[in-house]
Amino acid sequence: MMWWLLACSVQESEKIENIPSEEPLPDITEEVLDQGTLDPSQDTQGRVVKRMRVDQVRDSMEQITGTVWGNNNSKWDLYAQSLGVPDYQQRMTEDRSPSVMFQKFLNDAATESCAEWMEADTDMFVADATSLETSDVLSNIEHLRWLIQGHAKGGEAAILQDYTALHQSVWVRTDSTDEAWHTVCVALFTHPDFWMY
Amino acid sequence: MKISRRRLIQSLPLLTALPASASVPSVTDRYFVFAYFGGGWDNLITFDPRDPDDFTQERVSETGIELGYEDLEVDDPLVETDIGTFGAYFGDLALHTDKLAVLRGMAMGSIAHNTARRHALTGFLPAGTSVRRSSLSTVLAAHLGSANPVPNLSIGVDCFNIDQPMWANALQAGDLDSLYSALAQGESDLSLSKRDAIETFFAKQAVRATTVKEQEIYANRLLSRELINQDLAQFFTLQSVETQTQIRKEHYGLVEERYGKSGEMAFIAAQALTNGISRCVTLDMTQSLDAHQRDRWIDDHGPDIQQGLNAVARLMEDLANTPYDATTSWLDRTTILCFSEFGRGALRNLNGGRDHSLINSMLLMGGGIRGGQIIGASSDIGMQAQAVDLHSGQLSADGEILTNNHVARTLLHSIGLEDDVGDYRAEPISALLS
Numbered sequence: 360m361m362w363w364l365l366a367c368s369v370q371e372s373e374k375i376e377n378i379p380s381e382e383p384l385p386d387i388t389e390e391v392l393d394q395g396t397l398d399p400s401q402d403t404q405g406r407v408v409k410r411m412r413v414d415q416v417r418d419s420m421e422q423i424t425g426t427v428w429g430n431n432n433s434k435w436d437l438y439a440q441s442l443g444v445p446d447y448q449q450r451m452t453e454d455r456s457p458s459v460m461f462q463k464f465l466n467d468a469a470t471e472s473c474a475e476w477m478e479a480d481t482d483m484f485v486a487d488a489t490s491l492e493t494s495d496v497l498s499n500i501e502h503l504r505w506l507i508q509g510h511a512k513g514g515e516a517a518i519l520q521d522y523t524a525l526h527q528s529v530w531v532r533t534d535s536t537d538e539a540w541h542t543v544c545v546a547l548f549t550h551p552d553f554w555m556y
Numbered sequence: 557m558k559i560s561r562r563r564l565i566q567s568l569p570l571l572t573a574l575p576a577s578a579s580v581p582s583v584t585d586r587y588f589v590f591a592y593f594g595g596g597w598d599n600l601i602t603f604d605p606r607d608p609d610d611f612t613q614e615r616v617s618e619t620g621i622e623l624g625y626e627d628l629e630v631d632d633p634l635v636e637t638d639i640g641t642f643g644a645y646f647g648d649l650a651l652h653t654d655k656l657a658v659l660r661g662m663a664m665g666s667i668a669h670n671t672a673r674r675h676a677l678t679g680f681l682p683a684g685t686s687v688r689r690s691s692l693s694t695v696l697a698a699h700l701g702s703a704n705p706v707p708n709l710s711i712g713v714d715c716f717n718i719d720q721p722m723w724a725n726a727l728q729a730g731d732l733d734s735l736y737s738a739l740a741q742g743e744s745d746l747s748l749s750k751r752d753a754i755e756t757f758f759a760k761q762a763v764r765a766t767t768v769k770e771q772e773i774y775a776n777r778l779l780s781r782e783l784i785n786q787d788l789a790q791f792f793t794l795q796s797v798e799t800q801t802q803i804r805k806e807h808y809g810l811v812e813e814r815y816g817k818s819g820e821m822a823f824i825a826a827q828a829l830t831n832g833i834s835r836c837v838t839l840d841m842t843q844s845l846d847a848h849q850r851d852r853w854i855d856d857h858g859p860d861i862q863q864g865l866n867a868v869a870r871l872m873e874d875l876a877n878t879p880y881d882a883t884t885s886w887l888d889r890t891t892i893l894c895f896s897e898f899g900r901g902a903l904r905n906l907n908g909g910r911d912h913s914l915i916n917s918m919l920l921m922g923g924g925i926r927g928g929q930i931i932g933a934s935s936d937i938g939m940q941a942q943a944v945d946l947h948s949g950q951l952s953a954d955g956e957i958l959t960n961n962h963v964a965r966t967l968l969h970s971i972g973l974e975d976d977v978g979d980y981r982a983e984p985i986s987a988l989l990s
Contacts, residue, residue: 408769440712440730441738447600448715448844451670451685457773459727460701460738463780467742474744478974518761525757542750546757 410455411554413442420468420548423507424476430466438464462549469548473541483544491534496526504543508552522546574896577705581699582972585880586923587890588696589825589871590838592713592865595845596675596912597896600867601625601858603917604660604934605634605643611936620938621902627854628655640930645858648869649919655872655887655927657988659918660935663941664898667912669846672897675839679964679980689714691726692964693836695978698724699971700835705786709828711735711821712840722772726838727783732792732820738780740789791827801827818842820865826874830886841867845896850908855966867948868894872921887922891970893963894919902939915939918963924970926990933959958985 411419417435421427438445442461443454454550466531476483485497500522501512510516522543528541547553580704600623616622625633630644637646637653651655665681666672674682681687689695689770694732697708708715715726746754755778762774771825790796794805804826805811808819815822821839828834841864847853875887895918900910914987915934921927931949935942945952946962956962961982968977969984 388951390569409646411755438730438734438737439736441726441728449669449673449712449840454714454728457727457769457776459776459783460729460734462773462777463738463784466780467737467745470746471710471744517764521757521760525753528753530754532753533747538747538750542746545746546754549777550758550761551770553771 361436366382367372401524407553410457410461412453412455413439413461416465416468416554419553420472424472426472426475426477427470434464434468457551457555465554467548469545473544473548476544477485477537477541488540491530491536493523496523500526500538500543503547504552507544507547510552518552566907579973579975579977583924583970584700586700586887587829587834587969588693588967589829589890589892589922590677590713590836591821591868592673592676592694592839593841593842593845593848593861593894593896595669595855595896596672596735596840596900596918597845597861598853598857598900598910599660599915599917599939600902601628601633601642601643603658603919604643604862604939605641605935607641608633611860616903621659621935621936622904624853624908627850627908628852628858630858631833638926643858645862645865647862647865649865650861652869652872652921655921655925656921657925657927658930659920659932659958659963659985659988660930661919661932661940661944662916662940662960664914665897665959667914668898672912674714676895676897676960677693677714679960679978681960687716687718689716689964689978690718690720690724691838692724692873692967692978693805693838694720694724695964696967696971697726697836698969699973699977704781704832704833704835704946705788706828707835708838709735709834709836711824713838715838722775726836731817732824735824736789736792739783741784744835749779752852753931755923770972778888782954788833791831791833792824800830804874807874808867815863815867815870817871818843818864822867822871824876825871826878828891829875830878841894842854847900848905848907848909848911850904852959853909861893865894868892875922889923891920891924891967892922893967894921895963913939915941919939920988924987924990929987931985931987942987945985945987946985949985956983 413435418545442464445453447450484499486498488499500519504510505512526539526543529542530536598755604624606621610625611619611621612868616647633644635642635646635650637650654720664672670685671682674687677691678687678689679692682688694717695710696714701722706727709725710726710728712730715728717725727740758774758777765771765774794810806822808823810819810823818841821841823835825839828837842860844862845857847857872887875890876885878886880886880889899913899916901913905911929949931945933942933951941957942951943953943955943957945955961980962985963984964978965976965980966984966988972990
């Protein structure tokens with residue numbers, strides 16, 4: 360028992376010796392942190408943009424225009440294999456690259472669907488479609504861009520000027536606002552703003 | 557405003573740069589056809605048969621090989637040729653053995669369709685189904701140049717590009733009709749003046765492109781218009797009155813569908829190559845050959861392969877009869893590779909069909925290939941792969957088991973790329989090369 364008590368007392372004394380001496384605590388200061396002290400993020404990485412699947416493109420175009428490319432015999436189905444739609448035999452996942460084939464058939468679909476959409480007359484335009492007034496043309500372009508690409512109206516995107524120039528260019532060449540709007544419609548559907556996200 | 561595809565591509569260095577390992581081929585007048593027989597083919601009834609007098613049903617437990625020839629509706633299960641014996645469904649390739657090299661006893665990397673197919677197409681075993689190399693056709697097209705309007709054409713077969721220039725991407729169509737539609741103006745295409753205006757609009761967008769993806773989008777768009785403008789569709793319609801097309805329509809039996817889908821595929825290859833449209837053409841030659849069931853194996857499997865091989869034989873004849881220049885034919889300049897993702901088992905399954913097997917054969921013919929030979933062999937016990945001396949083509953214990961990697965390396969070597977530019981990590985089969 361004595362040996363045990365002796366051993367304990369030795370250990371206890373070693374422990375006490377090992378405790379470092381306390382350093383003085385720093386003084387607490389009341390500093391007001393400004394909100395502007397943080398740098399804005401320099402991280403520009405985002406997710407990689409993807410092409411819509413063929414069924415997404417098809418459904419979107421049909422919903423917007425109210426027409427089916429190929430009418431009763433959908434050409435989206437006819438060209439499914441060329442468009443990279445999986446058949447679950449050879450291909451399990453959809454090819455979602457912006458391929459030559461996809462863009463060619465998208466162009467064909469847009470050309471036909473836009474023509475039928477214009478014939479059907481719906482709420483395609485918010486201003487007089489025959490007007491060449493810049494404000495009317497711009498209003499219609501913004502409206503179509505909202506319908507087709509989902510871009511909010513307003514703003515001063517450079518591309519609005521490009522669509523306006525396209526409208527103007529076709530009107531000059533064909534003397535027809537119908538032709539001009541048909542071409543703008545095709546451009547809106549074939550622009551990656553519609554089918555990439 | 558018109559911007560040519562070449563001008564656009566030249567302005568996009570990111571899309572045109574060859575990988576750092578690129579070297580220059582010494583043979584530039586070479587063309588390639590990749591004829592894919594999907595689903596896994598049975599080597600015992602085609603390229604690697606056995607004598608039914610030796611490999612009897614009674615000896616199956618000893619040999620591990622079950623022929624099943626007695627169930628097939630054929631007069632003779634074996635076909636004798638100058639270079640060796642083949643199965644009943646070898647078809648008209650028996651007429652062209654002098655130009656044909658057969659690889660036997662190869663080992664595939666997988667017996668899963670997707671993985672094995674991608675291994676065969678890329679020459680490198682994928683990670684799962686994720687390819688780790690570009691398709692061999694893409695690599696070859698990239699090294700042979702962008703002079704042809706569609707350097708790489710693929711019908712019904714996936715094609716991959718993970719490290720090659722964008723112009724080497726395959727134009728992938730499902731069938732002849734889709735290919736025609738892709739190259740022709742749409743039924744209600746825009747008028748010329750509207751097209752010109754819209755191309756000006758997209759040219760502006762292309763100039764503003766800041767990412768490789770955007771550049772790819774606008775370059776592909778421009779290419780789709782260029783292909784239409786070049787009127788390439790005329791070569792892929794049976795309505796064409798052009799003489800050569802009419803002759804080929806007859807040669808490949810397209811009206812009466814003599815060779816089914818296979819005839820259409822061979823027709824596309826001939827038209828794409830000899831009209832200067834493509835460098836590399838990949839074709840889905842047959843409907844799926846997968847034959848796990850007895851009826852499918854007995855009734856369809858062999859005849860479907862034979863139909864595809866007959867179409868390949870017609871393609872060889874067509875190319876051989878079409879002059880490339882004063883002294884050579886198109887067949888002298890075109891290498892044809894016939895392959896399936898894997899073989900079928902040496903034993904029949906409980907359903908009387910055959911399941912998947914790693915052991916396989918491949919056929920090569922035409923330009924750059926030393927024809928009239930059989931390289932390698934599968935073993936007589938269980939049809940296993942056997943090592944081959946790559947220089948002599950003979951079985952050798954010191955040799956290597958032949959794989960897709962060897963074939964890929966060999967084809968690149970055949971155009972003078974002696975370095976392993978595709979990183980296949982295998983030596984070329986020099987015995988194959990002429």
